[in-house]
Amino acid sequence: xxxxxxxxxxxxxxxxxxxxxxxxxxxxxxxxxxxxxxxxxxxxxxxxxxxxxxxxxxxxxxxxxxxxxxxxxxxxxxxxxxxxxxxxxxxxxxxxxxxxxxxxxxxxxxxxxxxxxxxxxxxxxxxxxxxxxxxxxxxxxxxxxxxxxxxxxxxxxxxxxxxxxxxxxxxxxxxxxxxxxxxxxxxxxxxxxxxxxxxxxxxxxxxxxxxxxxxxxxxxxxxxxxxxxxxxxxxxxxxxxxxxxxxxxxxxxxxxxxxxxxxxxxxxxxxxxxxxxxxxxxxxxxxxxxxxxxxxxxxxxxxxxxxxxxxxxxxxxxxxx
Numbered sequence: 001x002x003x004x005x006x007x008x009x010x011x012x013x014x015x016x017x018x019x020x021x022x023x024x025x026x027x028x029x030x031x032x033x034x035x036x037x038x039x040x041x042x043x044x045x046x047x048x049x050x051x052x053x054x055x056x057x058x059x060x061x062x063x064x065x066x067x068x069x070x071x072x073x074x075x076x077x078x079x080x081x082x083x084x085x086x087x088x089x090x091x092x093x094x095x096x097x098x099x100x101x102x103x104x105x106x107x108x109x110x111x112x113x114x115x116x117x118x119x120x121x122x123x124x125x126x127x128x129x130x131x132x133x134x135x136x137x138x139x140x141x142x143x144x145x146x147x148x149x150x151x152x153x154x155x156x157x158x159x160x161x162x163x164x165x166x167x168x169x170x171x172x173x174x175x176x177x178x179x180x181x182x183x184x185x186x187x188x189x190x191x192x193x194x195x196x197x198x199x200x201x202x203x204x205x206x207x208x209x210x211x212x213x214x215x216x217x218x219x220x221x222x223x224x225x226x227x228x229x230x231x232x233x234x235x236x237x238x239x240x241x242x243x244x245x246x247x248x249x250x251x252x253x254x255x256x257x258x259x260x261x262x263x264x265x266x267x268x269x270x271x272x273x274x275x276x277x278x279x280x281x282x283x284x285x286x287x288x289x290x291x292x293x294x295x296x297x298x299x300x301x302x303x304x305x306x307x308x309x310x311x312x313x314x315x316x317x318x319x320x321x
Contacts, residue, residue, distance in 0.1 A: 021215040024206060024222075025284065026233050026242040029265060031249055033281030035076030037268070043067040043081055047268035047277035049099035049149065049202060050256040051107070060101060060122070061256060061268050062109055063277070066094025069107060069122065074266070076279040080124030088131045090114055090141070098150035098161065098202070099256070108175075110161070112146040115139035117159075119177045134177035136184050139163065149202030149224070149256070160221060161186065162200040168192035170203065170223070172236070190238030198227035202257045206233075210261045222265070224257045231257060231267075249280055 039045045048064035053071075058079060062069050068083035087094045091111050098110030098117070105122045109130070115138045120128045138147055138161055145165040152159055163169035173186035192200065204222040212218040220241065224231050229247040232240050246254055252269035259265050265282040 021212075021217060023217050023241040024209070024212065024220065024233055024263065026231060026244040028284045029244055029282040030285070031280060032283040033075065033279070034249075035279040035281075037061070037072065037076055037277040037279055038070075038078040039276060040070060040078065040081055043083070044070050044078075044277055046270040047279075048097050048255045048270060049109075050258045050266055050268040050279075051099045051101040051151075052208075052258045052260045052266065053101045053103075054208065054261055055103055056105075059258065059266055059279075060099060060107060061277075061279075062096040062099050064095055064097055064112075064255075064270065066091075066096040066111070068127075069099070069109065071122070071124065072279070074260070074264075074281070082122055082124065083127040084109075084130055085127040086129040086131045087111070088114070088116070088135075091116075091130075093144075095144070097146075097148045097255070100150050100152045100159070102152055103154070108150060108152070108159075108177075110138065110147045110150050112148060112164070113143060114141050115147045115163075116181075117147075117150060117175060117177070132179070134179055134182065136175045136177050136182035138171065138175070138184055138186055142166075148200055149204075151203050151205045151221075151258075153205045153207050155207045155218075159186065160189070160203050160205055162192075162203045162223065164201065165199050168195075168197070168200050170195075170200070170221070170238075189236055192238070194238035195223060195225075195232060195234060195240060196228075197223070197225035197230065197232065199225055201226040201255050204257050204259055206259065208261055209259060209263045211263060222257055222259065224254065224267070226253050226255055229254070231265075244282070250278065252278060254280070 046063040050061040070081045071079040095112040097112040110117045118130045118133045118135045148164040150161040160172045170189045171186040176182040202224040206220045232243040254269040256268040267280040
């Protein structure tokens, strides 16, 4: 009986260790924070994208009304903001839906309908003319079904983006920003229908999570769907590895996702008729490191050996008796 228990425990620990290297395991996550975001005279009223700034230990988010970008703490306190003084003339909706952080205060924001990306340096209390900022086109101009999210892979400076619908698309490649428009090598990664989602609302690379460095999971993507109310982890070939249902968290429209170096996930939801946008924090149940798993397996083996030895000794004593 003990042997069977030992074998089962060993197999479970091995599977646990393997999953820690190939998947972030969204099934292990739970909601641990729910914070109100400041409206900032409308600038923060419809949070549609969020990104983590590792070198600042903070988050940035934009609202889809395109008024500017807001810096907040990881518990939602407003730290500063920067206004968008001027969108390109072609941007009649100023529909800011994607945001990613490149380091050293540099951000990239995308306009959904134009499917253009703009690079600028954050300055608290300042403003930026996006019409004059270095930019690049990710795709042709479409309706309200265009670029919904963008994320940088800091391992090599490449980007991943998602298009909402008609058709859905997950793109990856390099962006070269320049005044008046740069060049893009973004191409389709896989057939987005493999994800089984009703729409695509944001994307986040996992390469920046420290515990995933050197493992296959570092290459995976988090992909958010507002309409499916679900966050999925997928490989770059479109295989869904794990997912989490977001419907119990809020009735608000969750449109943005990012992750920090410790694997903590941050989601933002627009007001949707409520007084404020919100920040949701998801934290995982700790997964043992490979070294810890090895120690645990060695401990189980030692316990099994001791138990067998005692059992054998007891049997010999009974025979002599």
